[in-house]
Amino acid sequence: MTAQESTPVSAGRGEPLVVLSGVQKHFGQLHALKDIELSVARGEVVVVIGPSGSGKSTLCRAINRLETIDEGTITLDGQPLPQEGKALAALRAEVGMVFQSFNLFAHKTILENVTLGPIKVRGMKKEEAEKQARELLDRVGVGHQAEKYPAQLSGGQQQRVAIARALAMEPKVMLFDEPTSALDPEMIKEVLDVMVDLAQQGMTMVVVTHEMGFARTAADRVVFMADGAIIEENTPEEFFTNPTSDRAKDFLGKILKH
Amino acid sequence: MDAVFSNFDDYLKAFGLTIGLFVVAGIASLVWGTILAVLRVGPISILNKAAALYVTLFRNTPLLMIFIFMAIAMPVLGYNFKFVEDVEIGGYNVSAFFFRSCIALTLYTSAFVCEAMRSGVNAVPLGQAEAGRAIGLTFAQSMQLVVLPQAARAIIPPMTSVLIALIKNTSVAAAFGMAEAVATMKALTNNNADQRTGIFLAFAVGYIIIVEVVALASYAVERKVRVAR
Numbered sequence: 001m002t003a004q005e006s007t008p009v010s011a012g013r014g015e016p017l018v019v020l021s022g023v024q025k026h027f028g029q030l031h032a033l034k035d036i037e038l039s040v041a042r043g044e045v046v047v048v049i050g051p052s053g054s055g056k057s058t059l060c061r062a063i064n065r066l067e068t069i070d071e072g073t074i075t076l077d078g079q080p081l082p083q084e085g086k087a088l089a090a091l092r093a094e095v096g097m098v099f100q101s102f103n104l105f106a107h108k109t110i111l112e113n114v115t116l117g118p119i120k121v122r123g124m125k126k127e128e129a130e131k132q133a134r135e136l137l138d139r140v141g142v143g144h145q146a147e148k149y150p151a152q153l154s155g156g157q158q159q160r161v162a163i164a165r166a167l168a169m170e171p172k173v174m175l176f177d178e179p180t181s182a183l184d185p186e187m188i189k190e191v192l193d194v195m196v197d198l199a200q201q202g203m204t205m206v207v208v209t210h211e212m213g214f215a216r217t218a219a220d221r222v223v224f225m226a227d228g229a230i231i232e233e234n235t236p237e238e239f240f241t242n243p244t245s246d247r248a249k250d251f252l253g254k255i256l257k258h
Numbered sequence: 259m260d261a262v263f264s265n266f267d268d269y270l271k272a273f274g275l276t277i278g279l280f281v282v283a284g285i286a287s288l289v290w291g292t293i294l295a296v297l298r299v300g301p302i303s304i305l306n307k308a309a310a311l312y313v314t315l316f317r318n319t320p321l322l323m324i325f326i327f328m329a330i331a332m333p334v335l336g337y338n339f340k341f342v343e344d345v346e347i348g349g350y351n352v353s354a355f356f357f358r359s360c361i362a363l364t365l366y367t368s369a370f371v372c373e374a375m376r377s378g379v380n381a382v383p384l385g386q387a388e389a390g391r392a393i394g395l396t397f398a399q400s401m402q403l404v405v406l407p408q409a410a411r412a413i414i415p416p417m418t419s420v421l422i423a424l425i426k427n428t429s430v431a432a433a434f435g436m437a438e439a440v441a442t443m444k445a446l447t448n449n450n451a452d453q454r455t456g457i458f459l460a461f462a463v464g465y466i467i468i469v470e471v472v473a474l475a476s477y478a479v480e481r482k483v484r485v486a487r
Contacts (some may be wrong), residue, residue: 066388084301086396093394103389107408117393120403162389169393 013061018063018173023072025058025228033069034057034229040173040203047215047236051251052226056208057100059225060177063206064095065144092122096166096174100181102158104150104165110137111146114165121169129168136164140194152248173204180211193233200256212255216240224248261450262460272442273464278427279356279438280468283363284421290364291371296401298372299379308370316369321430328362329355329434344395359431365425369418378413379405410483418476421471439464 018040025033032055040046048056059068059205063074065081065088074081076095082088104113114133118124124132137143140160141155150158157181168175176195192214199205199218209215215222215236222239224232224247232245242257243249262269297309314323332338339420342357382405432441443461447454 065391066392084397089391089394089396089399091394092392095392097392099385099388099389099392101383101385103383105386105389105404116403117395120399121394165389165393232383238485 002054010080014041014043016040017044017073017077018062019073020059020204021073021075023059023062023074024198025055025062025067025068026070030222032228034227036072038223038230040189040204040206042204043202044220045199045203045207046221047216047219047225048206048208049210049212049215049251050231054225055144055228056225057177058228060206060208061178063173065091066097078179079147089121090191093117093169094172096169098159098166098174098176098179100178102150102155102162102182106150106156108233109147109149110142110153110161113150113161114168117169124181125188133164133168134237136167137161140164141190154187156184159183159187159191163191163194163198167198173206174198176205176207176209178208180209210255212240224251226251260306261446261453261457265446266444268437268442269460269464271355272437272439272470274470275356275436276425276464277439277468278357279363279431279436280421283360283367284424285426286360287371287420287424289368291368292375294368295379296398297376298376299401303399313369314371316365317373319366321366321427322433325359325430326368328358328365330360334479338343355431355435357455359428359434359436363427363431366427367420369425370423371417374395374413374416374420375417377407378409378411381412382408407483411480413461413478414476415485418473421476425468425472 016039018038020036020038023033023036024031034055037045037061038059046241048059050056051200058067061071063076065074073241076091082091098233104110105116108116111130111133115124115126115129118129118132119126136192137146141162142157142160145153145157145161150161153161163179165176167237169226171186179195180191183191188211192211195205195207195214196218207219219236221233222236223230224245225241226247232239232243232248234244240252243252294309294312297305300306300390325437338355339357339361343354386408387400387405390404391397397405429440431438432444435441437445439461443457446457450457
């Protein structure tokens with residue numbers, strides 16, 4: 001991946017890349033994010049877990065301002081998020097996002113899905129963008145599907161294309177908003193494999209997921225949220241074996257005992 | 259029917275004018291209505307409200323009143339649009355009447371175009387626009403490259419109805435000195451009272467042909483812009 005080649009991971013590893021400070025968000029009466037303090041270091045993989053409606057998706061979407069926040073600050077690489085407009089678009093180009101429902105552009109081929117951003121946002125030449133796109137599609141294992149339309153692919157394949165589309169922008173950080181929640185069990189693995197691979201190559205990642213296996217394997221840190229607040233954060237090892245809060249113990253008790 | 263055949267030149271000219279009003283006002287309405295729709299779904303609150311106000315104002319006003327305003331009130335206010343008569347396009351002069359009729363039709367029809375567009379935009383899942391924004395497209399780019407191409411399919415049936423209504427609405431211009439189809443039909447029936455039924459049928463067939471051409475074109479476009487989900 002060129003993003004890693006151009007900025008060696010070792011160079012900046014450890015310095016904060018995404019910083020949320022005093023973030024508050026309301027949806028009408030619902031206090032969706034309560035005084036969130038979170039710092040994600042360059043090269044770090046942070047997994048956010050918690051029960052439904054705990055605000056994890058909102059937190060993830062706030063980082064590239066798909067959700068606006070009421071109070072507090074979010075900075076990316078030291079720069080506060082801009083208001084709507086060109087500056088915000090430029091910032092979003094630096095932040096890759098993968099959605100639960102894939103959201104591939106339905107009227108464009110797989111190849112066009114991946115090249116649209118580089119051509120229209122980065123001003124890359126078509127041939128160059130296609131060459132890069134084919135490499136990325138090969139890397140996520142769907143290179144042979146390049147000429148098809150999204151509806152012709154399985155969910156797992158679509159989600160891997162969505163990852164390639166985000167990577168094509170050479171983002172500084174990748175956000176994953178429940179990337180496997182809409183997938184069949186056997187397709188989950190193929191998507192997680194790509195994500196683990198990405199994590200091992202030093203990509204900075206914020207992953208909202210219910211996949212505890214992924215959290216154990218790939219996460220540097222687990223953040224546990226409930227009712228809009230961060231309740232607990234720790235290494236996966238510590239969190240899963242010795243959760244400190246009652247809320248986390250209760251949650252883990254429910255999901256791990258089957 | 260004889261009256262129509264012996265005045266066939268007038269018949270063709272009359273429908274030529276009807277088509278002329280339809281094409282000019284139609285294109286202007288599509289352009290202005292699309293801009294209004296983009297403003298209505300866009301991120302800037304004041305423009306949302308301005309576009310919504312426009313739609314409320316012009317959709318809820320009878321077309322005849324807009325015509326009366328353009329034909330009678332505007333010249334009193336000092337806007338008679340006579341300057342357009344100095345402009346020559348391909349050897350033809352545009353009359354101020356024609357120009358004012360087109361403005362009246364556009365003001366009215368664009369409100370309906372805006373709402374047809376908006377129904378199409380609403381039919382595109384929100385995630386498509388979000389995905390566009392997430393890769394760094396500006397609002398205008400995500401509309402142009404992602405949302406509107408997919409909205410096209412859902413837009414076509416209501417938009418066709420809007421355009422067909424426009425074809426028929428051009429007849430309101432008859433009341434303001436435009437010798438389009440209805441005005442010419444009236445003149446012919448006045449002069450040939452014994453042939454009213456035939457004249458009426460001839461003009462009805464003229465309208466049916468124009469409307470069918472538009473309807474068939476819309477089916478063809480609809481097939482072309484189909485998107486699989």
